[in-house]
Amino acid sequence: MTDQRHELAVLDFETYFDDNYTLSKMTTEAYIRDPRFEVLGVAIKNGARGEWVAQPAVADFIQSINLPNTTLLCHHAHFDGLILSHHFGIKPARWLDTLSMARYLHGAHIKKSLGSLSDHYGFAEKSVPYDLFKGKHWGDLDANTQWLLASGCLRDCELTYQIFERMLQEGFPPPELKVIDLTVRMFTEPALVGDTKLFEKVRDDEWLKKNQTLYELGVGEKDLASADKFAAILEAEGVEVAYKPGKLGPIPAIAKTDPFMQELLNHEDERIATLAQARLDVRSTLNETRSGRLFGCSTRGSLPVYLNYCAAHTRRWGGGDSINLQNLPRGGAIRRGLRAPDGYLFAAPDQSQGECRILNWLAGQEDVVERFRSGHDPYLPIASKFYGREITKADVAERGTGKQLELSCGFGAGGATIVRTAARGTYGPPVKLSAAQGEQAKYVYRTSHLKVVELWREGEDAIVSLAAKKNFEWRIFFSYGDGKLYHPNGLWLDYSHLKREAGEWRLYEGNGRYRKMYGAKLVENVVQWLSRIVTAEAMVRFDAEGYRVVGMSHDDVWLLVPTEGAEEHAKKIVRIMSRVPDWAPGLPLAADCKIGETYS
Numbered sequence: 268m269t270d271q272r273h274e275l276a277v278l279d280f281e282t283y284f285d286d287n288y289t290l291s292k293m294t295t296e297a298y299i300r301d302p303r304f305e306v307l308g309v310a311i312k313n314g315a316r317g318e319w320v321a322q323p324a325v326a327d328f329i330q331s332i333n334l335p336n337t338t339l340l341c342h343h344a345h346f347d348g349l350i351l352s353h354h355f356g357i358k359p360a361r362w363l364d365t366l367s368m369a370r371y372l373h374g375a376h377i378k379k380s381l382g383s384l385s386d387h388y389g390f391a392e393k394s395v396p397y398d399l400f401k402g403k404h405w406g407d408l409d410a411n412t413q414w415l416l417a418s419g420c421l422r423d424c425e426l427t428y429q430i431f432e433r434m435l436q437e438g439f440p441p442p443e444l445k446v447i448d449l450t451v452r453m454f455t456e457p458a459l460v461g462d463t464k465l466f467e468k469v470r471d472d473e474w475l476k477k478n479q480t481l482y483e484l485g486v487g488e489k490d491l492a493s494a495d496k497f498a499a500i501l502e503a504e505g506v507e508v509a510y511k512p513g514k515l516g517p518i519p520a521i522a523k524t525d526p527f528m529q530e531l532l533n534h535e536d537e538r539i540a541t542l543a544q545a546r547l548d549v550r551s552t553l554n555e556t557r558s559g560r561l562f563g564c565s566t567r568g569s570l571p572v573y574l575n576y577c578a579a580h581t582r583r584w585g586g587g588d589s590i591n592l593q594n595l596p597r598g599g600a601i602r603r604g605l606r607a608p609d610g611y612l613f614a615a616p617d618q619s620q621g622e623c624r625i626l627n628w629l630a631g632q633e634d635v636v637e638r639f640r641s642g643h644d645p646y647l648p649i650a651s652k653f654y655g656r657e658i659t660k661a662d663v664a665e666r667g668t669g670k671q672l673e674l675s676c677g678f679g680a681g682g683a684t685i686v687r688t689a690a691r692g693t694y695g696p697p698v699k700l701s702a703a704q705g706e707q708a709k710y711v712y713r714t715s716h717l718k719v720v721e722l723w724r725e726g727e728d729a730i731v732s733l734a735a736k737k738n739f740e741w742r743i744f745f746s747y748g749d750g751k752l753y754h755p756n757g758l759w760l761d762y763s764h765l766k767r768e769a770g771e772w773r774l775y776e777g778n779g780r781y782r783k784m785y786g787a788k789l790v791e792n793v794v795q796w797l798s799r800i801v802t803a804e805a806m807v808r809f810d811a812e813g814y815r816v817v818g819m820s821h822d823d824v825w826l827l828v829p830t831e832g833a834e835e836h837a838k839k840i841v842r843i844m845s846r847v848p849d850w851a852p853g854l855p856l857a858a859d860c861k862i863g864e865t866y867s
Contacts, residue, residue: 273338273360277312277424280350281395281416285402294560294588296454299349300567306350307405310420317424319417322405329355342366342381342427344447345573345587348455353568362451363444365427367576368434371443374580374761375526375777385426388433393426395419440757446576446803449816450584453572458817458827459613461565462604462865469558469600480545484538491546494519504539505684506531507788512779520780523547527782529578529585533593535821538691540594558601560590570605572818572825580760580776581795584819593820598867605818605866612833614814616844616860617823618801620645625801626677626794628854629742630722635673640855646670653711667695672712677719677794679787682706719790726786730772734765743850744793752793755850760796798822801856805844812843825866837862 283305284290290298298304308321309329320328334357341347344364351357369379377383382393396415400408408416435441481487490496498508498519509527510517520527521543531543564570572592578585586593595602607613618624620639627635638645650658650669658665671694676685682705689698689705700708713720725741729752732739738748745753750763764775765784773781782788802822809816809826814836818825824844828836837860844858 273336274313275338275340275363276334277340277428278347278351279310279341279420279423279427280347281307281309281400281420282350283307283404294564294590295346295573296349296564296567296571296588297560299346299353304354305404306354307400308417308420310417310424312421312424312428317421319421321413321417326355329357334359336360338363340365340427340431342384342423342430344451345454348451349571352455358456362448362455363431364447364451364576365430365434367447367450368431368439370575370577371582372434372437372439375780376764377777381423381426381430384430388430390426390429391422393419394422438759440759442756442807443758443803445807445810449806449810450574450576453574453816453818454588455571457569457571458608458611458815459570459572459825460606460608461561461570462606463562463565465600465604466558466562466565469604470562477545477548480541481549484542484545486542486545488549491542491549494521497521497542497546500542501531501539504536504542504687505680506539507783509776509780509782511781517779520776521546525780526579526776527780530580532591533579533583533585533821536693537594537596538693541596544591544594557590558604561601561604564590565604569608574819580774581792582758582760582799583795583821592818595820595866602867603865607827607864610830611827612830612862612864613866614826614828614837614840614860614862615823615866616805616826616840616858617821618798618844619857619859620674621798621801621822621856622794623674623677624855624857625797625851626719626722626790627716628851629790629794629797630716630718632716632718635716636853636855639857646673649673649711649715652715653708664696664698667692668698668700668708670694672708676709676712677716678791679723679785680709680712682709685709722790723786726789728786730762730765730784730786730789733762734767734772736763754796754800756800758796758800760792797851801848804848805846808843808846809840812839814840828862833862 288301288303306322306325308319309325310317310319337359338361339359340363343366344362348362366379369384377387385391385393396412396419399412400416486500490500501508509520511520511525522528528543532540534540573588573590574584575587576584584593624639635645644660646666646669647658649672650665653668653672654665658669660666668689671688674694675688682702685708686700686702686705689700691697729741733746733750733752736748736750739746743755750765751759751761753759762774766773766775772784774784775781802819802824806816806819806824809824815827816824817827826840840860841858845856847854847856
């Protein structure tokens with residue numbers, strides 16, 4: 268629930284907009300920091316009491332109430348929060364956000380606007396008369412429109428509170444409220460400094476880079492522009508494509524707003540993420556690129572990090588506000604453009620082989636777990652089995668193959684996928700494997716990881732039980748007949764929309780979209796989920812230890828540390844990131860922490 272030391276208030280700003288100056292055409296950050304920005308009024312609800320304050324008195328009112336000691340609840344807290352900090356210099360004690368909570372509870376199955384959620388829960392309709400005040404300043408509105416605006420905003424505050432209470436009753440996990448607070452603050456209390464000269468150069472070179480990217484990917488614009496051809500490319504890369512209904516039957520769910528496409532954009536494999544971004548770039552008519560938006564944002568102040576909480580089914584974050592910071596290429600220029608403010612350094616602790624460690628621990632693959640626990644090289648044994656001779660660290664390419672097999676084959680990779688991955692050189696120098704060698708590599712992994720393969724088989728059984736809404740236990744997880752898979756800490760993943768169709772299990776995501784499910788895919792889901800839980804718990808601990816969390820990406824967290832004593836901070840941060848969770852005794856977590864002036 269909320270922090271009992273702070274009173275809870277609901278807040279909602281109403282702001283000026285017109286046909287050209289609107290959130291539908293601008294990022295949230297650009298809209299709020301624009302010279303045209305204007306607050307028409309604000310409503311605040313504290314208990315049963317609600318109050319509306321119109322434009323002339325807003326600034327004095329905001330300063331007169333005790334917001335720094337208040338927990339503030341909003342719908343889309345990123346928006347109201349940046350207004351509050353940028354224009355009024357106010358930072359509340361804590362943020363709550365019903366938009367973020369809705370992503371956790373409902374995924375892509377219902378729309379997340381306040382009006383849609385009100386309809387879903389059977390509450391009163393949202394009633395702010397946007398059409399009556401579009402393009403009008405407060406002084407331009409007649410008394411009746413001013414009253415409609417004020418009463419509608421107050422009603423929105425009441426609806427937000429009712430929805431919040433209902434979401435808690437529906438089982439939103441209370442520990443995640445702090446995670447939402449940290450996510451909102453990355454955007455509403457920005458601290459990073461953007462290197463405008465670097466971003467400008469990247470922007471100006473974008474058209475060259477776009478064509479070079481297509482060349483490096485080995486695809487043409489027509490390949491990416493065609494939905495069927497793009498889906499074929501993804502399948503050739505070993506990606507299970509999600510589908511949605513089309514006029515003539517199922518079509519790939521690869522529109523910009525489709526959850527599957529959002530996951531591709533945030534994919535840990537940089538090639539997959541780059542393919543997805545390249546498709547959007549090819550199909551987009553906008554000239555503004557990510558680097559261009561970062562440039563513009565950096566000229567207006569500190570760089571906010573907008574992340575969508577629970578953007579993916581596995582509860583991972585996704586990029587937001589048209590600036591995706593979740594898939595920045597390692598060593599890329601944009602990473603160098605994210606800088607710490609004066610007096611601080613940029614710390615980026617991340618899990619070392621996080622998913623691989625979690626997978627083998629969950630499966631009970633003790634030989635691999637022990638290698639991680641003892642600090643022995645985990646890649647040499649499987650490399651030696653594959654090549655039929657002893658491989659050492661001096662055998663760089665061969666060790667890279669072992670690294671690939673150990674880190675990338677835990678979720679059922681087939682021989683063709685292994686061959687393609689080796690050729691890309693993702694885990695070391697590029698290695699050319701034949702189709703037969705790819706099959707051999709698959710065999711070597713699966714025969715040396717029998718417990719992992721057993722876990723896949725158990726995953727098949729779990730899918731059947733989830734679809735049948737049965738009560739069951741599976742490893743550390745539970746299900747209570749509702750089609751959800753529960754973690755010991757109360758968090759859950761939703762599999763209540765599983766269906767058996769066309770000889771396969773399909774998990775529907777809303778609007779007819781689905782993805783194929785099978786045992787190894789379920790294992791991949793839960794391992795990514797566990798990795799996300801480890802990262803979120805670390806974020807909360809960092810905050811409790813006084814480190815400012817300014818962003819994150821997959822399994823690394825972005826912190827600011829004082830320049831003085833940076834090495835000692837790095838050691839402490841690694842200890843915090845490596846702490847074994849209470850729910851995972853024996854899990855051999857490890858972490859690295861890079862510290863520097865930039866995120867590079």
